[in-house]
Amino acid sequence: MKNILTLGLGKVGTLVGVLLSKNYNVTGVDKQPPHYSFKLPFSVILGDITDEVFLINLIKQNDAVVSALPYFLNKKIAELTYNLGKHYFDLTEDVETTNFIRTLSKTSKGVMAPQCGLAPGIIGIIGADLAKDFNKLRDIELRVGALPKYPNGLLAYSFTWSPAGVINEYINDAEAIHNGQRKMTPSLDGLEYINIEGKEFEAFTTSGGLGTMCETYEGKVDTLNYKTIRYPGHGKLMKFLIQELILKDDKKLLSSILENAKPPVKEDVVYVYAVVEGWKEDNLFRNEYYKAFSPITIDGQEWRAISWTTAASIAAVIEMVDKGDLPSKGFIKQEEIPFDKFLATQNGQLFK
Incomplete structure (x- = not known):
C-alpha cells in the first residue's frame, strides 16, 4: 500500500x-x-x-x-x-x-x-490471545468502557465518540454464547458490578462488541459475552429513555437529546478488561488482561483516550x-x- x-x-x-x-x-x-x-x-x-x-x-x-x-x-x-x-x-x-x-x-x-x-476490535484480539494458552476453554468475558475521567450527573457519561454508534449498541440485540449455546440477548441486560482498582463500575450487554467471535468459538466455550463498562446507574437511565419512553423508535431525537446533555470532555479514560478461564492440561486456570488508557500526546498534540x-x-x-x-x-x-x-x-x- x-x-x-x-x-x-x-x-x-x-x-x-x-x-x-x-x-x-x-x-x-x-x-x-x-x-x-x-x-x-x-x-x-x-x-x-x-x-x-x-x-x-x-x-x-x-x-x-x-x-x-x-x-x-x-x-x-x-x-x-x-x-x-x-x-x-x-x-x-x-x-x-x-x-x-x-x-x-x-x-x-x-x-x-x-x-x-x-470493541469490536482490539478487545477480540486480546481475548483470543488469552484463550490460546488453554487446551480446553470454559469462559471468555470481555469488557470495554470509554468514560469521562471526572463524571457528573446521574447519567455519568460523555459522548466522546459517535452518539449514533452508542445508541445503536444500546438498542440492537447482542450475540453471545450461554450454556454452550449461541444465542441473541437483549442489550442493556445482564447487569453486573465490577471493582477496578477500588472503583465501582457496572457493565451490561451491548450489541456488536464480539464481532465474529461467537462463530469462531461456538462449540468451544460454555460462556462468551461482551459487556460495556459504565459508571453505576447509567444502564438503568438508558433503559428508561430507550425502552420506557420508547425513544428507540426515534433515534434522531434520542441522539439530539444526549448530545445536548452530555457533550465531549477533554479528560477521558478507556478501560479494557478481559478474562478467560479454562484448563491447561488438567488444571483450571484464569488469564486476565486489564489496562486503563488515558489521553496521550502525539507529535505535540493531545488526543483523548477514545480517539x-x-x-x-x-x-x-x-x-x-x-x-x-x-x-x-x-x-x-x-x-x-x-x-x-x-x-x-x-x-x-x-x-x-
Whole structure:
C-alpha cells in the first residue's frame, strides 16, 4: 500500500490520517473543513461522500479506504471499494453492516476488514490471545468502557465518540454464547458490578462488541459475552429513555437529546478488561488482561483516550496487512490477528 483514503475527519478519522501519514500518502475527505489548531500532515479534500461519482474517482486513486464515518454510511462505501478492487477498513460495530461486508469479501480482490476499533476490535484480539494458552476453554468475558475521567450527573457519561454508534449498541440485540449455546440477548441486560482498582463500575450487554467471535468459538466455550463498562446507574437511565419512553423508535431525537446533555470532555479514560478461564492440561486456570488508557500526546498534540486507542487499533491492522502479517484479500476476523504482531507495529506500540 502506498496511497490511503480516509473518510471522515472527526477526532478519530483525523488521528487515523495523522498516524498513517508517517508511512503512507494519506488523503482525508470530509464535507466540512476540519478545524484544528495545528497543520494536518496530509492533504484534505472537501466533498460529499454520498456523491457516488465523486467517491469513485477518489477510491480509484488510492490503494485502501478507511471509513471513520457513522456505521450507516459504510455499506455503500464498502461496496464501491469492493467493486474497484481496493482494501477496505472501518470501525463499525453494526452487525448488519459487517454481515454485508463479509458477503462482499468472499470474492474481493482486496482485504475487507470492518470492526477494527476497540470493541469490536482490539478487545477480540486480546481475548483470543488469552484463550490460546488453554487446551480446553470454559469462559471468555470481555469488557470495554470509554468514560469521562471526572463524571457528573446521574447519567455519568460523555459522548466522546459517535452518539449514533452508542445508541445503536444500546438498542440492537447482542450475540453471545450461554450454556454452550449461541444465542441473541437483549442489550442493556445482564447487569453486573465490577471493582477496578477500588472503583465501582457496572457493565451490561451491548450489541456488536464480539464481532465474529461467537462463530469462531461456538462449540468451544460454555460462556462468551461482551459487556460495556459504565459508571453505576447509567444502564438503568438508558433503559428508561430507550425502552420506557420508547425513544428507540426515534433515534434522531434520542441522539439530539444526549448530545445536548452530555457533550465531549477533554479528560477521558478507556478501560479494557478481559478474562478467560479454562484448563491447561488438567488444571483450571484464569488469564486476565486489564489496562486503563488515558489521553496521550502525539507529535505535540493531545488526543483523548477514545480517539487514540480507536485510531491506533485500525492503523495497526493496516500496517499488518501491508507488511504481510495478515492476508492480502478477503475478510479479516479480529480474533485471528496475533496480539504480539499487533503490538510490534508502529501504532500497536502505543498500547504498551
